[in-house]
Amino acid sequence: MQNMAQKNIAQTTQTPLTDCLLRLGDNALVLGQRHAQLCGKAPALEEELALMNVGLDLFGQARNWLGYAAELMAAERATDKVDADQLAFRRDAQDFRNLLLVEQPNGDFADIIGRQFLFDAWHVHLLDGLAHSSDPRIAEVAAKSLKEATYHLRRSSEWVIRLGDGTEESHTRMQRALNNLWQFTGELLQADEIDQAMLAAGIAPDLQTVATRWKATVEEVLEEATLERPSYDAWMYTGGKVGHHTEHLGFLLAEMQYLPRAYPDATVW
Amino acid sequence: MYAQLVETGSNKLKTLDEMDPEERQFQERINDEIKIEPKNWMPDAYRKTLIRQISQHAHSEIVGMLPEGNWLTRAPTLKRKLQLMAKIQDEAGHGLYLYSAMETLGADRDEEIDKLHDGRAKYSSIFNYPTLNWADMGTVGWLVDGAAIVNQVPLQRTSYGPYARAMIRVCKEESFHQRQGFQILLTMMQEGTDEQKAMVQDSINRFWWPSLMMFGPSDENSPNSAQSMAWKIKRHSNDELRQRFLDQTVPQLELLGCTAPDPDLKYNQETGHYEFGEIDWQEFFDVVKGNGPCNRERVEARRHAIDNGAWVREAAVAYAAKRQRRAA
Numbered sequence: 001m002q003n004m005a006q007k008n009i010a011q012t013t014q015t016p017l018t019d020c021l022l023r024l025g026d027n028a029l030v031l032g033q034r035h036a037q038l039c040g041k042a043p044a045l046e047e048e049l050a051l052m053n054v055g056l057d058l059f060g061q062a063r064n065w066l067g068y069a070a071e072l073m074a075a076e077r078a079t080d081k082v083d084a085d086q087l088a089f090r091r092d093a094q095d096f097r098n099l100l101l102v103e104q105p106n107g108d109f110a111d112i113i114g115r116q117f118l119f120d121a122w123h124v125h126l127l128d129g130l131a132h133s134s135d136p137r138i139a140e141v142a143a144k145s146l147k148e149a150t151y152h153l154r155r156s157s158e159w160v161i162r163l164g165d166g167t168e169e170s171h172t173r174m175q176r177a178l179n180n181l182w183q184f185t186g187e188l189l190q191a192d193e194i195d196q197a198m199l200a201a202g203i204a205p206d207l208q209t210v211a212t213r214w215k216a217t218v219e220e221v222l223e224e225a226t227l228e229r230p231s232y233d234a235w236m237y238t239g240g241k242v243g244h245h246t247e248h249l250g251f252l253l254a255e256m257q258y259l260p261r262a263y264p265d266a267t268v269w
Numbered sequence: 270m271y272a273q274l275v276e277t278g279s280n281k282l283k284t285l286d287e288m289d290p291e292e293r294q295f296q297e298r299i300n301d302e303i304k305i306e307p308k309n310w311m312p313d314a315y316r317k318t319l320i321r322q323i324s325q326h327a328h329s330e331i332v333g334m335l336p337e338g339n340w341l342t343r344a345p346t347l348k349r350k351l352q353l354m355a356k357i358q359d360e361a362g363h364g365l366y367l368y369s370a371m372e373t374l375g376a377d378r379d380e381e382i383d384k385l386h387d388g389r390a391k392y393s394s395i396f397n398y399p400t401l402n403w404a405d406m407g408t409v410g411w412l413v414d415g416a417a418i419v420n421q422v423p424l425q426r427t428s429y430g431p432y433a434r435a436m437i438r439v440c441k442e443e444s445f446h447q448r449q450g451f452q453i454l455l456t457m458m459q460e461g462t463d464e465q466k467a468m469v470q471d472s473i474n475r476f477w478w479p480s481l482m483m484f485g486p487s488d489e490n491s492p493n494s495a496q497s498m499a500w501k502i503k504r505h506s507n508d509e510l511r512q513r514f515l516d517q518t519v520p521q522l523e524l525l526g527c528t529a530p531d532p533d534l535k536y537n538q539e540t541g542h543y544e545f546g547e548i549d550w551q552e553f554f555d556v557v558k559g560n561g562p563c564n565r566e567r568v569e570a571r572r573h574a575i576d577n578g579a580w581v582r583e584a585a586v587a588y589a590a591k592r593q594r595r596a597a
Contacts, residue, residue: 043578
């Protein structure tokens, strides 16, 4: 019985606040996991350090957001059986609430940088809003995460510019990455019921404002990078925020969750 | 020990009287425990030996990221994932400052990395063993970083200044890694399931002997040691360091409640040291020559990363040049 309860942890009804925290935590966790996959594969030693820096920040953020979500879920269910690790390692793909963008595979360095930049440009503005949240714990985590995300954005912007305005090959690769990833940016900017509830409660900022700022950042960087911005009216692939993912997430989780799933009786590691 | 069998290019030690004035002054400086700095005169063989040793050490840090990277995506908790990622990042950092120390000798990082990729340069034999279960992340920290520390603590006083100073920082971080590794094993042994305990013992069985081999061949088969010791690059013999490692490790092994895969391991009351069985030197030399379980894979992974990144590095150079032109 306990295992079934664990398995269905996020599928049971949860409050909009819990959902909001899962979205934040899962974005950081899944993108962090993509960085873990890059270990030993960076194009230069300095980048190896930088990629792991970003990964460490993201896993740290994931732990904070999921830890808070777990506390709320435990309180809702009057149990102490939920913690951040259970949320990370015992949920199935449909219970993950991350954006489709962050689960996209690593591909080449342009794909990695493109994914990071499109996310960072959104993350920074979102965290900036969350730092003024009416929920003090969210405000605190967001303020700390914002410092990290600001560095992430500076780094990813610089790389987009370097690759876009570097050689012919790097320009072609960067443009192709951008074109491929663009379809996943729609759900970053589109508010749904959860986002609206969070806005109404003063917990999260208006996604419209975040969207306006995201567009300004993206336009500025792409222009300097001599890259063409795909159309905002392009068809958008959405669903991550409600648990409808691309095929990539299942494999990412299968690898990440292997040990806790293979040894369900192990309570410590 | 991250540097093994470092060639010194000399089989016979010169006496002070046999040296010309420059070399004599250099040797006296070393005898007086004054550090050699990049701008000081040094014999060519000393410079070459150091380049070989420091580059081998740096390569070991970089290749050493791979067996741990193998489990980074499968670390079982967020805490362990953060710890492991931070450890691997420290290793990349150690690689960077070691390459920098090496460059003060006039060597070029890219050229030395090319030597790693085409098999001319070595790295520690230990990283050619596979990591097969999660407990290996504990064992690598405990035994491998543990053995590295025993070797590197004296290197903090090595005669070449930049290398000695790099080692001070490296040692601090590695002691932390070693304790963390031990903690992973202790947690599983004390609070884990039978399956987890079996993982720990299996891991120790596989890494025990390769860890002892990290100190390099026994003293009678270590032709380069005398010159390295005279230059005070090296301060203790391989066997001395191996014994020191074993003496500090066996009590920890007992604390874990695990055993070593060595029926001859026993404490000698009279000497106050642990005695151990015969090391399989054939295996050691095989691995050093490229015939270990993961040699080809490790070098291939490094080569692949650098080759795949060529277009990225070219783009960065091209962009920097464009910026410079625009600024001019």
